[in-house]
Amino acid sequence: MTDCILCNETGGELLWQNATCRVVQVNDPHYPGFCRVIWKRHVAEMSDLSTAEQVHLMSVVFGVEHCLRDLLNPTKVNLASFGNVVPHLHWHVIPRFSDDRHFPDAYWATPLRADAPAVSCPADLLATRLLVALQGCSSFVSPT
Amino acid sequence: MTDCILCNETGGELLWQNATCRVVQVNDPHYPGFCRVIWKRHVAEMSDLSTAEQVHLMSVVFGVEHCLRDLLNPTKVNLASFGNVVPHLHWHVIPRFSDDRHFPDAYWATPLRADAPAVSCPADLLATRLLVALQGCSSFVSPT
Numbered sequence: 011m012t013d014c015i016l017c018n019e020t021g022g023e024l025l026w027q028n029a030t031c032r033v034v035q036v037n038d039p040h041y042p043g044f045c046r047v048i049w050k051r052h053v054a055e056m057s058d059l060s061t062a063e064q065v066h067l068m069s070v071v072f073g074v075e076h077c078l079r080d081l082l083n084p085t086k087v088n089l090a091s092f093g094n095v096v097p098h099l100h101w102h103v104i105p106r107f108s109d110d111r112h113f114p115d116a117y118w119a120t121p122l123r124a125d126a127p128a129v130s131c132p133a134d135l136l137a138t139r140l141l142v143a144l145q146g147c148s149s150f151v152s153p154t
Numbered sequence: 155m156t157d158c159i160l161c162n163e164t165g166g167e168l169l170w171q172n173a174t175c176r177v178v179q180v181n182d183p184h185y186p187g188f189c190r191v192i193w194k195r196h197v198a199e200m201s202d203l204s205t206a207e208q209v210h211l212m213s214v215v216f217g218v219e220h221c222l223r224d225l226l227n228p229t230k231v232n233l234a235s236f237g238n239v240v241p242h243l244h245w246h247v248i249p250r251f252s253d254d255r256h257f258p259d260a261y262w263a264t265p266l267r268a269d270a271p272a273v274s275c276p277a278d279l280l281a282t283r284l285l286v287a288l289q290g291c292s293s294f295v296s297p298t
Contacts, residue, residue, distance in 0.1 A: 055223070055230075056215075057231075072200050075199065079199070086236070087200075087201075088235070089233075090235075091234075093232075094232070094257060094258035094259070116238075116262035119264075
């Protein structure tokens with residue numbers, strides 16, 4: 011897919027990767043710790059993956075969630091896979107806080123607090139924590 | 155959790171269930187086939203489940219996705235677990251169409267086509283198809 015942005019670009023600051031997927035930090039200063047987990051091969055839907063691939067990808071997504079909870083203690087974690095604009099399989103993992111721009115509405119809704127302050131979460135700290143949290147995921151290779 | 159709506163109510167028209175989770179049809183006439191997969195026990199996050207429970211719940215979510223793709227041939231399927239308002243673990247499985255109210259934006263964004271027509275997907279048809287699609291999921295019992 012030569013015109014797919016997630017086939018051609020990293021899609022954010024690279025935090026972790028293995029043979030099948032990568033975790034990037036999303037550049038949104040109002041959402042510290044917002045990560046995307048991107049499947050490297052160009053497929054659109056979870057049900058396009060084999061069962062082993064589904065289980066593996068979700069173990070990375072839930073590993074990222076667990077890591078972000080430990081690090082940031084968010085009010086809630088939001089998980090989503092849409093791909094309406096870029097139909098290349100990727101998951102949003104968004105730590106949510108009761109005073110963030112949209113809470114309790116979805117990240118994609120109209121902001122309720124447009125003046126919420128920016129909060130940083132250094133990429134190198136995230137990368138270090140993910141290296142430990144995703145240790146069990148590093149060696150997976152798709153059987154297909 | 156006596157005040158949790160998903161502990162006290164079905165949360166939609168019941169289509170399928172086993173010991174751990176249920177699938178309901180969401181009452182939104184603009185989104186035919188919109189289902190929710192609701193974990194029965196009151197937990198907030200996927201990382202509150204054991205690995206076996208995570209794998210099982212997602213096999214139901216992806217089974218619903220697969221079934222809806224077969225039945226409705228949507229442009230895309232959207233998957234999301236938020237729980238900001240009701241922090242009781244549940245997944246939205248939303249067949250999306252290029253002419254639906256929000257496409258390509260998220261279901262939770264401001265509608266782009268407020269006049270999109272209602273489209274029905276009969277609950278009994280969905281229930282019949284899910285019974286077959288989720289056959290392998292019916293006997294799961296949480297080890298915890």
